[in-house]
Amino acid sequence: MRVSLSTACLSLWSLSASAIAQVPATSPIAPTLSEREAVRFLEHGSFGPTAGSIAALRHQGIAAYLQEQFATPATGYQGYAYLTADQMKGCPTNAASTCLRDNYSVFPVQMQFFRNALTGPDQLRQRVAFALSQIFVVSGTEILQPYAMAAYQNLLLNDAFGNFKQLLTDVTLSPVMGAYLNMVNNNWNANSKDNDPNENYGREVLQLFSIGLVALNKDGTPKLSNAADPTSTIATYGQAEVEGFSDVFTGWTYPGEAGHWNNPINYDGVMSAVVTHHDREGGETLLNGVVLPATGDQNKDLDRAIDNIFNHPNVGPFIGKQLIQQLVTSNPSAAYVTAVTDRFNDNGHGVRGDMQAVITEILTNPEARGQDERRPAEGKLREPALLIASVLRGIGGATQSDGEYLSKISQAMAEPIFDAGTVFNFYQPGYPLPLPDSTLVGPPFGIYDAATAFVRYDFIDRLLAGPVPPDTSVTFVVPTGTSLDLTAWEAMASSPATLIQAIDARFFHDSMSPSLDATLRALLEQIPTTDPNSRAKAALYIALSSPEYQVER
């Protein structure tokens, strides 16, 4: 299992390497992108640039990178076997002390998340799926079993580059989401007025997974009934619609015996329809005044309901803006959101909801690619998972990790992967940037404070202090611990200018501030040339813990 970043990069970039090899060595092709353009793109379109990915992208160009990434299958989460949901049976009293951690917590999946992020060739798919996992949230607070969380994250990975309607349908019929937001075994009982369908999924599918609460313009701003009154927003739905969708979403149970109600807990596959427990009366109020006719066909009812949501004009700006915030910047301009909405609404070939078109627009829009890091609003706070992955990938060489320390440190930074406290994710898209006179939002600041800020220092410090030893109680994967390879950085350390320039290029796309540059210079001058290890460590520590590295611009 020991996979170094450098070998991963070889597999990641094998396609482009062979393309390059066809060019005669005597006429090196000019890179299509500058180094800083490539680095900045890879901040948005991968889990952080590596030496290999920068070089490859420079030759390949963004369009080819996107096509390659769209075609790269998911690394995914494999090998998590079904296990009974009954913890007493799965981990009887004589079981190993690690039994619950390994079989009834998302810890193994969190570890693999980081292994995949560090080395997987499907970098863009993983980035988009991680963004989707923070919109279509399920959490280890309720979904304890690794095979369940693995199945759900595989769903997001596999649907990341398809059509949004398919994604919404698959999420809706996932037994994992079904268990998390209670659509599973949601019963329709025509004879009882006292046991109404559970409204949890019916509400959140509208509020969080598709359209949001208020009617939006294409640029993501709320429509107003009175232009002079910013509070005069227009609700997209009310209680009648929530109850309407909740009624439509009745009659689904866990995968298993066909037609059998209340199947035992099973997170593998798609929820099973049981029409006798489905509301077949029709008459449910959906969005935009649509009333569902009685069809008697449970699958048709579901499809019509999903179609009703999917075609609401809010989906483009609501989902598109959040994807921009996840991938590129916390405060996109109105023009940027509008461009993404337009691509969601029509991919150029009359197709709505084409995720590849949406992602392409997000990553190639002039606002994403423009070099404008001096705007007060530019960029976003690196959330913990991206900080962690970017640091390890950027340092590169034979740097490697089994993910054990990384999942724990991301939790200490208040981002336990796939284990958010609620369906509202680790932080909210509208969280205000915590600066007294700022009018911006800064979503990841919802988990950034004085206490978690200190954890970021300790993370960099711990990595540079020497290898984090393997946790030998981990048996489901070969434990390797986490270690950095500083060889390349030490080799440059005899010249402070060279070292600083290399750090600037890799981690700051040449945008390092003069003050950070000067601070590094002054520091390196205090460490003798004969100690390249201390020079490399000190420079990386200061640069990667600096306030300006915490903000990706």
Added chain:
Amino acid sequence: MNMTRRTLLQAVGGGLITGQLSFLPRLARAATTDAYQALVCIFMYGGNDGNNTVVPLDPADYKLYQQYRGDLALSAANGNAPLPLGKTAYGLHPALKKTGLLWDSGNLSVLLNVGTSIAPGLTVAGYAADPTGPNVPANLFSHEDQRNEWKSAVYQGGSVSGWGGRLAGNFAASGDGNAAPMLSFAGPDLFTLAAAQEPLCLPATGSFLIEAFPGKYGAAVAAARATLYAESQTHYRNDAIQAVQSLTASGVAASGLINPILEATNASVDPLFATLTSPIADQLRRVAKVIAQQSQLGAQTQVFYVDIGNFDTHHGQLDTQQTLLAQLDDAVSAFYAATAALGLAKNVTSFTMSDFSRTYIPNSTGGTDHAWGNHHFVIGGSVKPQTVVGRLPSLNPVSGGPVGPLDVDTEGRWLPDYSVDQYAATLASWVGLSHAQILDVVPNLKNFSSKPTLGFLNPLT
């Protein structure tokens, strides 16, 4: 309806709490009083089902309660007999045994049917006629919105600050040697934010420590590090970078004061929490330790924020709520005991908030869905002993099928009798804010001028 009203009047000995009809002066703290005061907000994430937290025990009402709640009804038959709340016709959830003892000793007040509310005139009929009208809080029944409205006391259009942060802003201590008066053990949160000042978020474990950089250049590295979070960007401005700098600097500045407090064992506080392991107990233990040393932190009045999660009981409610309320019961009773041991019981008032209450009628998966007006607790030595503010919503059926006259729907979603504004204003007046200061903290209180506070606290003397 009559039964409920009569029962309530009996319950509080005829002394139905009517609040302060004149605005505030009686509660305002004399300028010469400089006693320490603390407010502790306990946020119950997900929407605690208040309908099973405080239940009617009057026989006629209890029968209706059982009819409506079905399998979720707390009863002796399922081993969940409610605990009678002495001298009232109400009972507490059986997990709240120690909370009940606080009632008996006069240190618990119960606030019934309080919620997000813009003006007192809204009626069920008015809501039905225009569910998004000008006097209806935006996005009712949505977690995020109702939670944020509770925290901000702003009910439409959103807010970037919370009433806890705004309230604490009146007590900002000047000088470098002081910590912010708004302290959170639950991370940054809307409740704690204010335009003028950032809250200080304290570590959930350990203290504010940056590990020393290994090797012999640790001092040089530490000095370089300090220049970067201390400096403001002079060559260009980026708001996010500045926020990172200021938050980091605030932790560094506070570490000298806070670390000894969090690291040392407090003989009055720690033993009371020795057997408790829940996150809410750990947070309140640390709040008590800070309160014990409050004189070192410089703020005469402090506001604390802690939280407890997983109350969104759409399914399996009986078990989940039992577990969570038991954790809360242990934690708040230990916390009260700690303040008493410190001689500060009268100086500290804890209070609960939550997203919303839950539907009276269960859903088909053994749980309840999102609702509105809810019931809350205020705990401390300054509460008026054995005080219930308001009454449980009547369960008497009305034509058309809703659960009683305050149900805005058909599932038992209560139109609140009291506003978050009145709840917050009562706490704000207790810490001595002036009329004008309170209106800055709770701007919408202007709509409740006939009854701005709810009178559940005695002034600190």
